[in-house]
Amino acid sequence: MWSIVGALLLGIILGRSGLLPEKIFTWTEKITVIGLIILLFTMGLGIGGDPQVFNNLDSLGLQAFVLASGSILGSILIAWFLQKRYFGGEKK
Amino acid sequence: MTLLILGSVILGIIIGKLGLLPLLDASSDLISAIALNILVFTVGLDMGHNREVWQKISRFGWKIIFLPLGIALGSLLGAFCVNFFLNLPTNHALAVGAGFGWYSLSGVMLKEMVSIELGTVAFLANVFRELLAVILIPILALKLGGLAAIAPCGATSMDTTLPLISRSAGAEMALLGFISGAVLSMLVPMLVPLLVNL
Numbered sequence: 001m002w003s004i005v006g007a008l009l010l011g012i013i014l015g016r017s018g019l020l021p022e023k024i025f026t027w028t029e030k031i032t033v034i035g036l037i038i039l040l041f042t043m044g045l046g047i048g049g050d051p052q053v054f055n056n057l058d059s060l061g062l063q064a065f066v067l068a069s070g071s072i073l074g075s076i077l078i079a080w081f082l083q084k085r086y087f088g089g090e091k092k
Numbered sequence: 093m094t095l096l097i098l099g100s101v102i103l104g105i106i107i108g109k110l111g112l113l114p115l116l117d118a119s120s121d122l123i124s125a126i127a128l129n130i131l132v133f134t135v136g137l138d139m140g141h142n143r144e145v146w147q148k149i150s151r152f153g154w155k156i157i158f159l160p161l162g163i164a165l166g167s168l169l170g171a172f173c174v175n176f177f178l179n180l181p182t183n184h185a186l187a188v189g190a191g192f193g194w195y196s197l198s199g200v201m202l203k204e205m206v207s208i209e210l211g212t213v214a215f216l217a218n219v220f221r222e223l224l225a226v227i228l229i230p231i232l233a234l235k236l237g238g239l240a241a242i243a244p245c246g247a248t249s250m251d252t253t254l255p256l257i258s259r260s261a262g263a264e265m266a267l268l269g270f271i272s273g274a275v276l277s278m279l280v281p282m283l284v285p286l287l288v289n290l
Contacts, residue, residue, distance in 0.1 A: 004201070007129045008281050011136020025141050028134040033093075035131030037100045039200035042124040043215065044104015046208040053208050054109065060209060064188070064216035066174050071189045071217075072224055072244040074170020078162040079243035080236050086158060 094252070097196050101215070128204045132281055135197070145274040152271065159268060160275035163243050164283070167192060184210055187288035191218040192246030192276045193225065201284050222248050229253065230260045238265035242272055247280055249273035 014020060047053050053060070149156060171189025175182065184206065191198025195218030203211025225244040233241035238261035245253040250273025258266035 003129055004132050004205070004285050005282070007133040008136040011133040011138075012140040015137040015140025015142075017140075020137075025137070028137050028141075032131060032134045032138070033096070035127045035134065036196050036200070037096065038127045039124050039131065039203075040097055040100040040196060041104040042127075043200055043203050043208070043211055044101040044106075045108035046104075046203065047101075047212055048105035048108025049111065050108075050208060053212060054105070056209075057212070060212050061216050063178050063180065064213045065220050066178055067171050067185060067188050067213070068217040068220035068224060070170035070172075070174030071167040071192075071246075072170065072221060072228070073166075074168070074173070075163040075166035075243040075246065076228075076232065076236070076240050078166035078169075079159065079239040082158055082162050083237050083239040086155065 124200070125204060128200060131197075131200075135281055139278050142274075145271065148267070148271055149275075152268075156268065156271055157275065159239060159242070160272040160279070163246060163272060164190075164192065164276060164279055166243065167246065168287075183288050183290040184213075186290070187284050188214045188217050190280065190283040190287050191221070192280055193218050193221040193248040194246070194277060194280045195219045195222065197280055198284055201281070202288065205285060205288055218246075221246060222252060225253050226256060229256045233257075233260040233265075238262065238268070241265065242269045245269065245273065247273050247276040250277060 015025075047057070167189045168186055171185045172182065175185035178185065187202055187206075188198070188210070191214050195215050198218055199211050199215030201211075202214045221244065225246070225248065228244050229241045232244070238257075241261050242249050242257060242265065245257065249257060249269035250271075254266060254269055254273070257269040261269075
């Protein structure tokens with residue numbers, strides 16, 4: 001996990017430093033997309049190839065739905081509070 | 093992009109299910125570990141390079157930073173609370189909540205760092221978050237106001253759900269949504285590894 005945090009920080013520092021030629025940043029988006037596709041494909045392989053996961057997709061999906069609902073509800077409550085308290089309560 | 097993401101996962105599931113690539117399966121752990129580090133590195137490069145967001149924030153005043161921080165806190169608290177029904181390890185529930193709707197990144201990170209099960213839950217939870225956000229934005233904008241409409245979007249309010257915020261809550265809220273989504277996007281690759289290692 002520290003290698004991931006390290007990779008992220010290194011990226012931020014290098015990106016901010018201005019040391020890299022602008023040309024590189026036209027590439028980063030493509031590399032990001034290719035990296036994502038490889039990783040998502042291997043995640044799919046893992047899901048399909050592991051009966052433990054594939055046969056439990058419904059219960060994993062339910063857990064996911066409950067967590068998503070909780071996150072959404074919590075964030076709406078705090079944003080609503082911020083709106084009333086600090087942003088003048090304006091309705092738009 | 094959405095189609096590409098879902099297509100990659102579904103193609104992987106089909107090939108994995110049919111057992112067509114046993115060799116690739118064995119070496120995929122190393123490949124995906126390397127790919128994740130490269131991916132996170134390029135995400136970092138873009139974050140560091142993107143000065144536009146910081147300029148927008150300073151133009152708006154730093155008070156605006158409370159919005160994404162509040163959304164982040166609410167997402168984590170919400171995931172923590174509903175986990176009383178699920179009984180997952182607390183750090184796992186929090187890490188899924190810290191995906192903030194960025195399903196591709198949070199899914200692959202947790203798959204690499206913990207397990208295929210947790211990666212799958214994170215992927216699905218954050219897909220659901222974006223889908224539910226799309227349904228909720230117009231309703232929330234009408235009933236509770238613009239900030240509440242930005243909240244469910246999480247990190248997606250800087251791209252995929254931005255047009256809907258703009259249409260339902262107006263241009264000013266769209267700008268706030270963009271800033272909020274950008275800040276939350278930066279938090280995802282930091283918070284997910286930190287929380288899961290609590």
